[in-house]
Amino acid sequence: xxxxxxxxxxASLAALAAPSLGRAQGAxxxxxxxxxxxxxxxxxxxxxxxxxxxxxxxxxxxRFITCPYGNLLLGGYRQIxxxxxxxxxxxxxxxxxxxxxxxxxxxxxxRVRLRGGETLGYDKLILSPGIAIRxxxxxxxxxxxxxxxxHAWIPGDGSQTQLLRxxxxxxxxxxxxxxxxxxxxxxCPPGPYERISMIAAYLKRHKPRSKILALDAKDAFSKQxxxxxxxxxxxxxxxxxxxxxxxxxxxxxxPAERVFETEFGVRHKVAVGNVIPPQSxxxxxxDSGLAATTxxxxxxxxxxxxxxxxxxxxxxDAINGAPMPKSGYIANSTAKQAVxxxxxxxxxxxAPDAVYFNTCYSHVGxxxxxxxxxIFRPGAPGGNPGFVEVPNSGGVSPRGDLPEQRRLEAxxxxxxYASITKDMFG
Amino acid sequence: xxQAIGGLGLLGMVWAAPAWAAGPAPLxxxxxxxxxxxxxxxxxxxxxxxxxxxxxxxxLMRAFRANERPGTIMNRIAxxxxxxxxxxxxxxxxxxx
Numbered sequence: 299x300x301x302x303x304x305x306x307x308x309a310s311l312a313a314l315a316a317p318s319l320g321r322a323q324g325a326x327x328x329x330x331x332x333x334x335x336x337x338x339x340x341x342x343x344x345x346x347x348x349x350x351x352x353x354x355x356x357x358x359x360x361r362f363i364t365c366p367y368g369n370l371l372l373g374g375y376r377q378i379x380x381x382x383x384x385x386x387x388x389x390x391x392x393x394x395x396x397x398x399x400x401x402x403x404x405x406x407x408x409r410v411r412l413r414g415g416e417t418l419g420y421d422k423l424i425l426s427p428g429i430a431i432r433x434x435x436x437x438x439x440x441x442x443x444x445x446x447x448x449h450a451w452i453p454g455d456g457s458q459t460q461l462l463r464x465x466x467x468x469x470x471x472x473x474x475x476x477x478x479x480x481x482x483x484x485x486c487p488p489g490p491y492e493r494i495s496m497i498a499a500y501l502k503r504h505k506p507r508s509k510i511l512a513l514d515a516k517d518a519f520s521k522q523x524x525x526x527x528x529x530x531x532x533x534x535x536x537x538x539x540x541x542x543x544x545x546x547x548x549x550x551x552x553p554a555e556r557v558f559e560t561e562f563g564v565r566h567k568v569a570v571g572n573v574i575p576p577q578s579x580x581x582x583x584x585d586s587g588l589a590a591t592t593x594x595x596x597x598x599x600x601x602x603x604x605x606x607x608x609x610x611x612x613x614x615d616a617i618n619g620a621p622m623p624k625s626g627y628i629a630n631s632t633a634k635q636a637v638x639x640x641x642x643x644x645x646x647x648x649a650p651d652a653v654y655f656n657t658c659y660s661h662v663g664x665x666x667x668x669x670x671x672x673i674f675r676p677g678a679p680g681g682n683p684g685f686v687e688v689p690n691s692g693g694v695s696p697r698g699d700l701p702e703q704r705r706l707e708a709x710x711x712x713x714x715y716a717s718i719t720k721d722m723f724g
Numbered sequence: 725x726x727q728a729i730g731g732l733g734l735l736g737m738v739w740a741a742p743a744w745a746a747g748p749a750p751l752x753x754x755x756x757x758x759x760x761x762x763x764x765x766x767x768x769x770x771x772x773x774x775x776x777x778x779x780x781x782x783x784l785m786r787a788f789r790a791n792e793r794p795g796t797i798m799n800r801i802a803x804x805x806x807x808x809x810x811x812x813x814x815x816x817x818x819x820x821x
Contacts, residue, residue: 688804
């Protein structure tokens with residue numbers, strides 16, 4: 299569809315609709331920053347559900363590599379191309395995709411400055427910029443150290459995950475693979491433990507005398523019983539997980555010596571080290587003054603609007619959405635509520651009632667999947683100011699010797715990946 | 725919920741396009757499309773919901789919710805939704821052709 303035709307269509311639809319979404323001149327402008335699970339979802343959902351909107355997506359990378367299923371690269375079950383997505387489908391849907399960095403937000407003037415020099419005005423802004431690594435949050439871990447101990451936690455161009463994979467391939471049989479796992483909150487709560495599983499799957503096939511030493515800053519983790527059952531069943535004694543209360547917290551790393559040093563001074567030498575570092579909301583959120591002192595953005599749980607700047611909505615891993623996890627499914631689910639709320643505000647109508655949905659599948663081994671389900675709602679007015687999980691709903695897969703349940707959940711995990719990426723990118 | 729569905733339904737009628745016959749889904753139904761395909765059209769092992777009888781979808785959801793039907797994951801999911809939401813979800817997908 300040409301711009302002219304779309305504009306004409308938008309105008310005619312706006313004329314039909316009451317109350318109108320239209321600005322004084324032209325269609326209302328929805329600007330989305332960040333083309334991941336939150337941003338791509340927001341842009342496509344907005345474009346398809348509210349065709350009268352003019353939707354622009356700003357994303358610095360030409361292609362999106364998903365965090366979900368990145369661990370399967372380490373296991374050898376996927377290649378990078380399998381988890382790489384183009385923005386062409388969004389362009390074809392009529393979204394303007396601008397490949398650039400958003401550098402600054404002028405909330406009062408309702409515009410965003412891009413690194414390339416362009417300034418984009420908006421009527422409503424949806425921010426979904428993801429996370430930043432808190433360099434310096436773990437002593438010894440800086441950008442140079444990430445070339446020795448990859449984090450592989452922000453996919454970017456895929457180089458971090460591929461570096462970790464190459465290191466595993468180059469490691470001699472019998473080596474120790476160390477993981478440093480952070481305190482809450484962080485992106486993808488079950489992710490480190492799926493990663494342990496997928497590394498174990500690779501080692502079992504290719505380097506069976508090797509060990510995994512997982513040093514954790516926590517005493518408990520997501521789907522813990524299910525993961526530990528699976529590790530035992532599939533990998534025997536290969537995985538050693540050390541909680542914080544057993545001196546599992548890594549206090550500093552020494553990339554030159556390939557050492558993880560714990561709080562109590564134990565120095566663990568590793569052949570390959572994966573540091574999942576402490577995190578915050580992405581730089582844009584911090585630099586724009588939209589993050590609380592925690593490093594995460596606080597938003598209205600019914601609309602995802604920022605209280606001090608109600609035309610800005612923030613979704614995805616950059617927000618404090620507890621007890622919701624920082625997951626792709628939550629970003630997808632909440633992005634739609636943010637868009638619907640932004641449109642409602644433009645129309646002067648109340649935001650729709652909210653219910654947020656999450657399922658996080660994890661692959662423990664080939665044909666061995668587990669899951670956690672959560673359904674969440676905004677807290678009651680005057681009560682909990684954040685999000686609440688619906689009582690007696692959701693939860694984790696049943697424990698026990700249930701091979702058919704595990705097999706089906708591995709298949710459903712693949713289905714989830716196919717379905718949600720189609721919902722995001724068309 | 726009723727107000728939101730009514731509003732979106734009205735807009736759906738005004739802006740109806742073939743693939744979006746029911747207009748923007750009630751947000752509760754948006755939770756389904758992460759596994760059952762955009763518009764509930766079905767993907768891989770995610771069963772198609774679009775075009776099925778509303779009564780059938782509703783009965784399945786209620787059976788999962790009451791643990792009267794074995795499920796791998798749907799029984800855990802269905803327990804998160806109210807009667808009103810189950811009706812809205814069922815009607816939404818039934819209306820997509």
